[in-house]
Amino acid sequence: MAASMAGGFPVFLRMVAEGKVLSSKDAESAFEAIMGGDVSEVQLAAFLTALHVRGETPEELLGAVRAVRRHMLKLSHVPPHAIDVCGTGGDGLKTLNVSTATAFVLAGLGVDVAKHGGRALSSRTGATDVLEALGIPADGNIEKQEERLLTQHLAFLAAPLHHPAMKVAGSVRKALGFRTLFNLLGPLCNPAGVRRQLVGVFSSQWCAPVARVLGELGGVSCWAVQGETDEGPIDELTLAGPTKITAWEKGKLLQLDITPEMAGLPSMPVSELRGGDAVENAQCMKALFEGEKGCYRDTVLLNAAVALHVAGRGSILTEGRVSSQALKENLAMAMHSLESGLALGALTQAQRGVSPLSSGDAALPILS
Template identity: 40%
Template sequence: MVFSDFKQVLERIAEGRKLERDEARQAMEFVVKGDVNEAQTAAFLFGMRQKGETADELTGFAEAMRAAMIPVDVDVTGSVDLCGTGGDHSGSFNISTAAMFVVAGAGVPVLKHGNRSISSKSGSYDVLEALGVAPALEAPKVKTCFEQTGLAFMFAPLFHPAMKYVMPARRALGMRTFFNILGPLLNPAGVKRQLVGTFDDETAKLCFDILYQLEAERIVTVHSEDGMDEFSTAADAGVHFLGQDAIPTYTKFSPEHFGLQRVDHEALRGGDKEVNAEIIRAVLGGRGTPAQTEIVLYNAAMGIYAGGKSDDFSEALAFARESIGSGKAAEKLRHFAEATQELARD
């Protein structure tokens, strides 16, 4: 069906009927073009949550959002994004942000997409700022930074101007909507390899299915049984992955399987952006606690696998250990901070 106006979209959702992928894309196009008022947008978000979103619907939404974003024109070959949906309320430090430097130190380029804190004390933007990074670079400077360092951070609000049509309704609703799922799927550089942590098992499967439909090359999506949207060393994790053999696979991982110590979640707790920045500096400098270091290594190993440097998880963990042990991970942070600050001054 081709919708003549947005009222038809709302009527379909109110009836509890699903949208086909192309219909979902068209529905989101109404929104990103600013053709929908705040009340209609809120009704759309709430109605989709009540009905329950399908993978086809979310894939169509993602296609429309990707078409509306400001792209970063870089060679993404062999590059990976490490991000999460947020919303796990775990209180941990910024694990995926720490892991990005370990992954880059292992020779895998990182194109990370992220935002300020929404539900935690410190989002990726916040902790990078505390680490001396200038995280709010626009597309041309992100491109230059990536070419200089093999690392990039894309601050979501700068690359998704259409979100200005959605944010008032999201704030008014004050609840989780499908945009919490879409965020990690909208990398402005168009990476084909991703590690995505999610707030529940169902969302891990949804994110995998959407990325698969969007023709990602390598995918790892994870939710840990303690609620973390990371690979946790405090619990087992359900993992969906797509590797070199291109066969979608689901399995469960435990930290012990990789020779890692299972810990109490309190050992992974962080604080505000300054506290978390100090934890990251300590881990990259070889001074982190065993618990802090091992969870970063665990997630970095999965990022190295997703990036395609290794098809063996244990070998990827060895690459992560070498990245920290050799000082390459800490050097990546130093170089990245200097490069972004210089670009921000230009």
């Protein structure tokens, strides 16, 4: 790869410590060394901290993604329109698990969801934590994951089981306690190789780079979103303010905005979405699927409405803009999943782990 690799990882560490920017090839080489186990925890902590302080670049992200994808344990048999919905974490708002709940809403409608996620590192409760509290343990059996995706429309891909090379990064990230480049890497390295993704990011400056990287690496419809709340940015669509979006659609980047009012939803402060530990968040999610209304429900509905577009199940774009009417129609589909019990059924089947969903006629046609 890059000539500077001749000096090994210390060369890259020295470069970022001096405030220099790595090319995508240098970043790929640096992360290849990390994934290969050639970097100590002390070196990795220094490297990630230097990147964080200076500010990571899109080229560094692209190189890192290429290296990490080479080392992940992949699924082979994946429906072509499978989608992932996940967030980067790192926003510090300690909210309820939105993307995980959204995955159940989508699966209830027959949308194939390869949900990637991990434990809490820079946040309080990760997807894997809340799933375990719901009685859905992490499972690294790839054949079973493929079967669940094909029969139940939903597979949970726990990051530690598919990214064993990242093991050293987990303890370092937890010790550092702030968001790092790995917050961005996880959502961009889905083990199912999905080409449709709704990714929440912790800062609007990363919306365009994330969408572009996903598109350049084969994405079909990839939306990077960051909500603006009364307490700062959030890594999902929000009711607390406008959501800034960069969407990769048909090989082009679109800059979009969505407000709760466009979907016919009331504006609510992010404090209404505050979560707790894994057990508390799991109880709130179950209550959501059993009919509880409020900010959590409406936030999940908004995210699911946009995810339906990304999955090709209901376009919300007209001449490069979000159609309020189409967004409301998608929201109605998501609401049907909740009110009919389909989302709860998806949860129940995931807890059983074997039987296919009986969503039958609820499965939506693929439009694009």
